[in-house]
Amino acid sequence: MLGYDFMRHAFVGCFFVSLLAGTLGWFMILRHQIFAAHALPHIGFSGAAAAIWLKLSPFTGMIVSSLAAGLFMVTDDRKKSHLSLPIQREMMTGLVLAASLGIGVFCLFEANSASNQATNLLFGDVLGLSFGTLLVLACVTVFCLTMLVLLGRPLLFSTLAPELAEAQGVRLSVISYGFMAMVALASAACSEVAGALLSFSLMIGPAAAALRLGLTPVKGLTFSVLGALALSWGALICSWYTDFPVAFLIGIGAVGLYITAGWLRNLGQP
Amino acid sequence: MRPISLLIDHATLSVGRTVILQDDTQSIPLEGLMILRGRNGAGKTTFLKTLLGLVKCEAGSVSLCFVPSSKEKPVLGYMPQKIGQAALMLPVISHVMASVDGTRWGLFFKRSRQKQVMELLEQTGVSALARRPLGVLSGGERQRVALAQALAAKPDVLILDEPLAALDQQARYESLALFRDLRNRLGLKFIMTSHETLSLQDFSLPVQEVKLEKGRLHVGI
Numbered sequence: 315m316l317g318y319d320f321m322r323h324a325f326v327g328c329f330f331v332s333l334l335a336g337t338l339g340w341f342m343i344l345r346h347q348i349f350a351a352h353a354l355p356h357i358g359f360s361g362a363a364a365a366i367w368l369k370l371s372p373f374t375g376m377i378v379s380s381l382a383a384g385l386f387m388v389t390d391d392r393k394k395s396h397l398s399l400p401i402q403r404e405m406m407t408g409l410v411l412a413a414s415l416g417i418g419v420f421c422l423f424e425a426n427s428a429s430n431q432a433t434n435l436l437f438g439d440v441l442g443l444s445f446g447t448l449l450v451l452a453c454v455t456v457f458c459l460t461m462l463v464l465l466g467r468p469l470l471f472s473t474l475a476p477e478l479a480e481a482q483g484v485r486l487s488v489i490s491y492g493f494m495a496m497v498a499l500a501s502a503a504c505s506e507v508a509g510a511l512l513s514f515s516l517m518i519g520p521a522a523a524a525l526r527l528g529l530t531p532v533k534g535l536t537f538s539v540l541g542a543l544a545l546s547w548g549a550l551i552c553s554w555y556t557d558f559p560v561a562f563l564i565g566i567g568a569v570g571l572y573i574t575a576g577w578l579r580n581l582g583q584p
Numbered sequence: 585m586r587p588i589s590l591l592i593d594h595a596t597l598s599v600g601r602t603v604i605l606q607d608d609t610q611s612i613p614l615e616g617l618m619i620l621r622g623r624n625g626a627g628k629t630t631f632l633k634t635l636l637g638l639v640k641c642e643a644g645s646v647s648l649c650f651v652p653s654s655k656e657k658p659v660l661g662y663m664p665q666k667i668g669q670a671a672l673m674l675p676v677i678s679h680v681m682a683s684v685d686g687t688r689w690g691l692f693f694k695r696s697r698q699k700q701v702m703e704l705l706e707q708t709g710v711s712a713l714a715r716r717p718l719g720v721l722s723g724g725e726r727q728r729v730a731l732a733q734a735l736a737a738k739p740d741v742l743i744l745d746e747p748l749a750a751l752d753q754q755a756r757y758e759s760l761a762l763f764r765d766l767r768n769r770l771g772l773k774f775i776m777t778s779h780e781t782l783s784l785q786d787f788s789l790p791v792q793e794v795k796l797e798k799g800r801l802h803v804g805i
Contacts, residue, residue, distance in 0.1 A: 344670065344671045344674075346670075463690070463691055464689050464690070465689070466689075466690060466691040467682075467685060467686050467687070467688055467689065467690055467691065468686060468687060468688075468689070470682045470686070471682045471683060471686025471687065472686075473670065473671065473682075474670050474671050474674070474678075474679050474682045474683075475670070475679070475682065475683060475686075475730075475733055476670070477662065477664040477666075478662055478663070478664065478683065478730075478733055478734060479686060479687070480638060481633075481636045481637075481638060481660070481662040482662075482686070482687050482737055483687050484686070484687050525671075525673045525674075526673065528673055528674070528675060528717050530674070530675055530677070530678045531674070531678055531682075534674075
């Protein structure tokens with residue numbers, strides 16, 4: 315299995331993506347931004363479709379569109395009270411999502427693109443990762459994790475106690491923009507592996523399982539990263555032996571992980 | 585325990601159409617517990633947020649200062665009205681740990697903070713709940729966790745927005761007793777909003793009542 319370049323690339327790509335998905339997904343759930351985690355890869359799909367039409371790399375289109383949409387979604391954060399913020403964000407996310415899907419369909423129509431290109435965007439093409447794409451994934455991973463290391467404490471503080479954090483001088487808008495930029499980049503990276511439709515599984519599945527187990531932040535983040543790694547590498551190995559699509563295996567595995575976490579939690583309770 | 589005053593200097597403050605302060609000027613020495621009253625929508629929460637520096641006056645200023653005045657400002661702790669609503673699945677200890685040095689850059693895991701967090705939980709009487717998820721706690725218990733979070737910055741003054749709302753009689757009594765203990769042990773001063781009629785004679789806490797009305801802060805109502 316590891317004698318082939320495309321399989322080695324796939325394992326390395328999944329490693330980078332798991333680091334991103336596991337850490338950022340955990341914060342996204344805590345910050346009530348699950349809908350954004352669902353929407354951003356779809357928006358990335360539209361960007362990729364536009365890139366195909368403009369004869370650019372689909373991955374570049376994915377990164378640019380996810381980043382623009384992510385930053386747009388938090389534009390209004392500063393003006394809203396903490397109570398109305400989640401509702402405002404969901405409305406904004408829904409509107410951006412619907413508009414971008416429409417643009418994506420239009421771009422594919424104008425590009426007169428072959429349907430397999432659209433399928434790759436929607437369901438991922440982990441076995442087709444080039445060395446160049448791996449380099450971009452590595453850069454995105456290093457950038458996002460460095461940002462996360464720098465922002466770690468104020469990000470967690472403002473996530474758990476936003477009003478207290480603001481009162482003590484944490485600039486919530488800087489944290490929101492910085493975090494959303496990381497998430498947008500991460501979701502574009504996840505889409506390369508699991509596709510626009512299923513990258514949600516990789517970002518939210520392991521993180522949701524970690525939170526269901528009631529783990530502390532350090533343990534939860536570690537569990538989430540290892541869970542994402544187990545899911546993506548496990549899916550690659552299963553796919554090698556069964557020929558099932560990787561994205562399908564990741565999607566099913568994420569649900570399985572979440573159910574298992576609930577079962578384990580029930581076992582641990584008196 | 586340095587004396588602290590609430591300083592209102594030609595302050596004009598409003599929220600929407602409600603005028604909270606209209607060119608008001610006064611200096612009020614803080615004693616133990618200052619209770620801020622006013623009808624619904626009078627702007628009590630906005631007034632507290634102005635003290636915290638989160639809302640700016642249209643003119644003048646509202647601040648807390650040491651007496652005699654110095655460049656150093658009192659450290660303020662804050663407990664908002666809506667508490668314990670985020671990340672209910674995380675254990676209590678994680679919530680308080682996030683508040684310790686939460687404003688600094690960098691990563692959040694440091695074993696040395698655990699002792700400090702346990703002391704904070706001890707001070708608010710919920711150390712036994714440290715490993716339990718926040719979501720399973722009662723309203724009164726969550727409030728004590730929020731208080732521990734607010735104490736993490738080692739404040740001189742604690743600003744509490746409606747800390748007694750939604751608590752039953754017994755829980756209110758326990759909260760006031762906790763405020764008294766914190767004052768005695770840490771020398772803290774409190775400013776809190778409240779709608780409730782409180783019988784405070786059992787608490788040996790110096791109490792000042794002030795009311796926001798007609799563009800002024802009225803003392804000794």
